Amino acid sequence: MSGAAVTRSPLLLGCIVSAAAFLWLDRVTPAPAITDDAVRDILLARDCTELGRCSTIGASASLRGFHQGAVRLGALVAVRLLGGGVHADRTLALVLLALAAGTVFVAASRRLRPQLALPAAVLFLAGVPAMDYQLTLLPDVLAAAALFAFAQSGAARYLAVAAFALGMAAGVHVGSLTLVPSLLALAVLAGRRVGRDVAAAFAVFAATYFLTSRAAAVANLEGLAEHGRLLPLGAAAALCALLPWPLRERFARLLPERRAAVAGFALLLPFAAGAIWLTAWQRHELSLAYLHPVLAPAAAALAALAAAGFERFGPRRSALAWRASAVLAFAVALLAWRDAAQQREAVRQWTFEEASAVAGQARQLGWSYEDLVFRVQSSSCRELLIGMSVASPPTPETVSGPSTTPAGVAAVSRWSSEATPPGRRSVSPGVPARSGTVPSAATKAAGKQLQVLRAGAGQLAALPASARLVPLGAGGTALVREIDAWLRPGELLACVAAEGSAERRCVRARQAGGRLSGGESFAARAYPEVAHLELPPRHVTTYEVPLVPVAGESRDVVLAESGPNGCGWRIVGVEGFEVEGTLPSDRVRLRSVAGAPGRLVFERHYGTAACPTDVLDRRYPPCVFESPPGDPLWPLVEGRAW
């Protein structure tokens, strides 16, 4: 692919680059991981497609007072309306990314130099795995490319495209708003009729953002007003408009290549200023994931720098410079994706497809999603649970009609400021009943729990008759078994104590009856938590889980998750049982003589002196596996690295 070829047919080559990018992305991008945000978004999309309640606001942003928009939710809704699921979500995301790469190629070839097109597109793809909000990359790229084109041509249609794309990008992630000053400054610098161009661009931007994310737009405006940011923003906008004004004529006399350089500077400078403000004044933990607004301009700039470096070797070798740049870009991209793949492999959890398969088996065994909350015994039990929520059908009350309870209230229902004196355990009265049509009892008996274990092909020889096999794809299998558990996590007592404090705050599990919530919406399934306790930055969480044993029998309980060295969950206490071994431990054998109830105490440290601060307390009980001694499944559990 020579520079001349790129000059002749950038459109065709852009299509080829897009197709190649899609094939490559499809090969190297793993199945979507189950995360809280992903699950919440899919559940909100189900609210829209199945209940007709479409959210126009996304999650709270890390910058206080801001909310993300609803464009990502819109994409999920579109996929579901067309009959797709999680796999189709991934395909759509990859198609948009591939189009973004193709746009980088075409824009670089037309607006910069043809030789830079391929290196810029490849360097752009190299940055993709580091981005958290990949859906915003296409509108970000469109905005940047349109601004480059506008800077060189002054044609208002490019400014309109940039404004539309910015409205879309801001509807995915508020970070893209850092491109608004660039748009304003370039509109003043390169516009033919500045007043009309700016007004039209603002109208297009505002309309796009408002129509796609109207609740977020209102919330963000209110947030700006509440935090006293409207006036500074207005002043900044005035500066962006006034400062370039005296430079208009000078800018008009520049060569197109110089104008592109100025446009690149105008795109990067506001983002850099915003980044400095965020880190220095807002103490924001800015990472590479937030670079998406300037990823494409940065890739083009890096490509230009690399080519310039090679060209310094002499004019005879300049023909080879772009090839060397392209090779360098490919090398960087391969290294970036290999690194990302290794990191993902290290934290492999359940996938949506696997969770969906397990949910199907659970349904056949008579388990509804609400029955399963706190009652799935597996590794990464919470992730598996929320993954299953995506595929689980609505409960009868969900489809029976709107609830009288506003969303969000369900998660608020009770707080208490009372502190538990040292040595005193139970303080808070039970959680008041929620409004709406919430059944008071689970359909599954309180003692039932569902065990899910991954197994390899060679481990399926001696299985108990009660275990069901669930194919997981790629040769994997899950064993699913219903058991009569001794543990009663739905009735546990959760306590939190600040590091070094003997004073604990405690609350009973919010799901005493076995059901999590009413039928407000599917989104109510997101973020399952046992209790809403205020969490100090450095604290110790304790769960006291009641045990209902069978007289004369024994039971092994093992923690099915690990944590950082010395900072994971531990079993620290047992009441009412004979215990073999010493505590604290990650496993315990309980023997009940008379069948009297007891309790098992789990503990975990968060952010304390010896423990990392980046591990979140999910307010969810630890994942455990319990079975009677001699259980045929025990070899699958024993010695396993969770």
Next chain:
Amino acid sequence: MVRSKFPIAAVLACLACGVAAAGAQEAGLTKNSEVGFRRVMEAAQRGRLGSDVVGASVGVEADRARVELVGADGSRRVLLLRRRTSEAAPSRYFEIEPGSGAGAADAAALAAALDEAFTYDPYQVRSYGAAPSLPGVAEAWRHGGWSAAVRVLAGRAAVPAGLAYQVAVLIGTALGLAASLVVLWRRPHAGE
């Protein structure tokens, strides 16, 4: 380039449609009110709700809240909160009704703590298809001026949209993205 005023007019019309498409709604206490209620609880712990008060717990359901003041002797006094409907309400945002064991002094102390704790209106508009509680924009303007009208508009915008609205937005954004790609990918006009 199209040189008509149609785009801006269309944009304004779309904005108006978006606002008008907002369905029925009701105002309730959402999770956003948690911060304010926690301030009230901290005030109780500091003795700001009475020298004999050592703590408080708050339960929220829909548009009502139940505040329980805990005395040093373990006694409990209950006050019920609902959205302010009268000018004579003791608190900026709440009507306060003394319940079991509570008196006017408790209500006054709680009102002061609530006003201090809530620097924003804790009642937010949510839509659930029934029981519209916001007035129309014109009616709001007549009774409360431009600020009330803006508030009603903002409230309507915060309401979840219907599926038809979402589909219309999806079609519009898909067309917009496709048009943007065409504009950026095709050969520039001569001189551009």
